[in-house]
Amino acid sequence: MISGLSNAAPAPATGHGEVAPAISISKLDKEFARQKRWKELVRHPFQREMIPALQSVSFDVAPGEFFGLLGPNGAGKTTLFKILSTLILPDSGSVRVFGHDVVAAAATVRSLLTPVIASERSLAWRLSAEENLRLYAVLHRVPAPELRRRVAELLQIVGLADTGDKMVGMFSSGMRQRLLIARSLIARPQVLLLDEPTRSLDPVGAREFRRFLRGDVAVRQGCTVLLATHNTEEALELCDRVAVLDHGAIRAIGTTQQIARQLGDDVYRVWTRDPAHRSFQRLELDGILQKVSSTPHVEDGWTAVDVTLAGSADEAAHVLAFLIESGVSVSRFERRELSLADLIERVVTAPNAIPRDA
Amino acid sequence: MRYREMREIGALLRASWLSAASYRLQTVLGIVALVVGIIPLYFVANAIQPTIGPSLETQGDQYFSFLLVGIIAYGFLGPALSAVPGAIGGGIRSGTLEAYFSTPVRLPVLLAGLSAYTLLWTLLRTVLLVAVGAAFGAEFSWGGLPSGALILMLIVLAHLPFGLISAAFVLAFRTGGPLNRGVMAVSALLGGVYYPTKVIPSWIQEVSAFLPLTYGLRALRRTVLEGWSMTAVASDVLILCVMAAVLLAIGFWVFNYALAYAKRAGTLAQY
Numbered sequence: 243m244i245s246g247l248s249n250a251a252p253a254p255a256t257g258h259g260e261v262a263p264a265i266s267i268s269k270l271d272k273e274f275a276r277q278k279r280w281k282e283l284v285r286h287p288f289q290r291e292m293i294p295a296l297q298s299v300s301f302d303v304a305p306g307e308f309f310g311l312l313g314p315n316g317a318g319k320t321t322l323f324k325i326l327s328t329l330i331l332p333d334s335g336s337v338r339v340f341g342h343d344v345v346a347a348a349a350t351v352r353s354l355l356t357p358v359i360a361s362e363r364s365l366a367w368r369l370s371a372e373e374n375l376r377l378y379a380v381l382h383r384v385p386a387p388e389l390r391r392r393v394a395e396l397l398q399i400v401g402l403a404d405t406g407d408k409m410v411g412m413f414s415s416g417m418r419q420r421l422l423i424a425r426s427l428i429a430r431p432q433v434l435l436l437d438e439p440t441r442s443l444d445p446v447g448a449r450e451f452r453r454f455l456r457g458d459v460a461v462r463q464g465c466t467v468l469l470a471t472h473n474t475e476e477a478l479e480l481c482d483r484v485a486v487l488d489h490g491a492i493r494a495i496g497t498t499q500q501i502a503r504q505l506g507d508d509v510y511r512v513w514t515r516d517p518a519h520r521s522f523q524r525l526e527l528d529g530i531l532q533k534v535s536s537t538p539h540v541e542d543g544w545t546a547v548d549v550t551l552a553g554s555a556d557e558a559a560h561v562l563a564f565l566i567e568s569g570v571s572v573s574r575f576e577r578r579e580l581s582l583a584d585l586i587e588r589v590v591t592a593p594n595a596i597p598r599d600a
Numbered sequence: 601m602r603y604r605e606m607r608e609i610g611a612l613l614r615a616s617w618l619s620a621a622s623y624r625l626q627t628v629l630g631i632v633a634l635v636v637g638i639i640p641l642y643f644v645a646n647a648i649q650p651t652i653g654p655s656l657e658t659q660g661d662q663y664f665s666f667l668l669v670g671i672i673a674y675g676f677l678g679p680a681l682s683a684v685p686g687a688i689g690g691g692i693r694s695g696t697l698e699a700y701f702s703t704p705v706r707l708p709v710l711l712a713g714l715s716a717y718t719l720l721w722t723l724l725r726t727v728l729l730v731a732v733g734a735a736f737g738a739e740f741s742w743g744g745l746p747s748g749a750l751i752l753m754l755i756v757l758a759h760l761p762f763g764l765i766s767a768a769f770v771l772a773f774r775t776g777g778p779l780n781r782g783v784m785a786v787s788a789l790l791g792g793v794y795y796p797t798k799v800i801p802s803w804i805q806e807v808s809a810f811l812p813l814t815y816g817l818r819a820l821r822r823t824v825l826e827g828w829s830m831t832a833v834a835s836d837v838l839i840l841c842v843m844a845a846v847l848l849a850i851g852f853w854v855f856n857y858a859l860a861y862a863k864r865a866g867t868l869a870q871y
Contacts, residue, residue, distance in 0.1 A: 272866075274865065274866050275865065295866075321866065324866070327698075327702050328701075328702075328863075329698060329701060329702065329863065329868050329869065330863055330864075330866045330868070331860070331863045331864045349704050349706070350704075352702060352703060352704045353704040356702065357702055359695060359698050359699045359702065361694075361695035361698075362695075363693075363694045363695040363696075364694060364695035364696050364698060364699045365696075366615055366619055366696070368618070368619040368622040368623075369615060369618055369619060369622075373615065373618060376611070377611050377612070377614075377615045378699075378703070380607055380608055380610075380611035381608055381611060381612075381700070381703040381704075381705050382703055382704065383604065383704065386607070409622070425699075
């Protein structure tokens, strides 16, 4: 188990005596040049087509908060992580870690924040796990008297104590992932960036690791954690708040419960014998229903139709009354509990419908 | 340099050594090849001695020693030119670069740590070459060795900037470009490695005046073969120092520019 507090510099206060947010991102923009084909390169050698990677991204993460970044591949999560890690320079906007700008005070930021580099190749494969950790302990300025104990603790935490002297090249993928995590924790960072940390772990290992992240890293050490994940259940279990990123823009942000309430309240499931009844179309045309979608669920001849209301819960009563008056047979009319995965899909596919709290 | 930075360089050096030492057969074969390689050198040098001997002048009378010193200095050019781009390129391919750049270690310290092993290994090979060369009858002025070591360091410093520029190419374009190979080839042909520069045809001899190796090698041979003092070779050393200072400033500027470009373009650790 990890003991003691972080050895990184204390967080500076703001001008008003308040503690600065662990991470503060304001109007962050980043775009990359698209790689041109040979033909384009010859025709227009100096013309560049830019692809936005991040668009006006703004949010704060409080010290000690467990914050999730959700979104499909290519959403901009990795770019955001690399900007925070000072590996990519932002085009505009401001990114601060405990009040330190990632461009102007890059070295200070690197002493406060550690990314978990997911690539297994970033380990020294010809060295033992222990030697890998010793190297990064020195590079992260762990005091010499503490080094040996710290390495042993971390090997214990990630379950590699018995194989610490074994060459990393002989490790399984899961063992290397655990070593990558141990490496990132060696400096006791104040902010930890985790990109899909449990993807190579078996279900039991992943559960234990999540418990360790929440209990030891976040609660006991007070480390601020930014977690990028596709695993929505993982985000639900770990994160205080999540942001959904898509095409480089924040589509939704808040606690998982807030997002679920904001986005899930307006979806109802109607069990009917007339799923193609024109009343559904009429409600949709009138703008009372935003979306009508048939589902594959059929029970004793009753078909489930999911409808998304444009208005509040009162509207639901109006819709039900209208359907019955129109002669639609309805056996059940129930609010649908959406999973976070469903919510994210909705955020990504219908961004205009999504409220934001930040 | 602070203790902390020495410790960081030491840690990188240790990791490189442990990694290289894990390939035990390769390490042993490398040393054997070095020792065995001197034997033909000795016989060829002795065969050419009567022809080339008179043109050596103030750079030792024995061609075998002359050649050995040339090969030792040239042996340092390889690591000086390729250590940094090699470490950067390897780091990009393996993903270690991103991990190293995420640590709070200062860039010059990181580069020194990543190149230290290659340079130290070359130093060890040099000691071995000198010892085996002496056993084969090479005549050294042993008192000149400390000055020689200093001049060798200057030769490395004067060539390191080409490595930095090559590393900048790796960061920006994912290839080191032709610079290193060009410097190696021109230095071998015109820098006085295998023969004194005065035997080069006059129309091309002037090019050798622009090579740091010309001055470095001349000063090195005069100190370690003829026993000249540092004061006596001051003019060559001074030119070498000026070249090293100017080239280092250019090298670091180009490298930092390429690093900033790679960070802007988002290609720093892109394979």
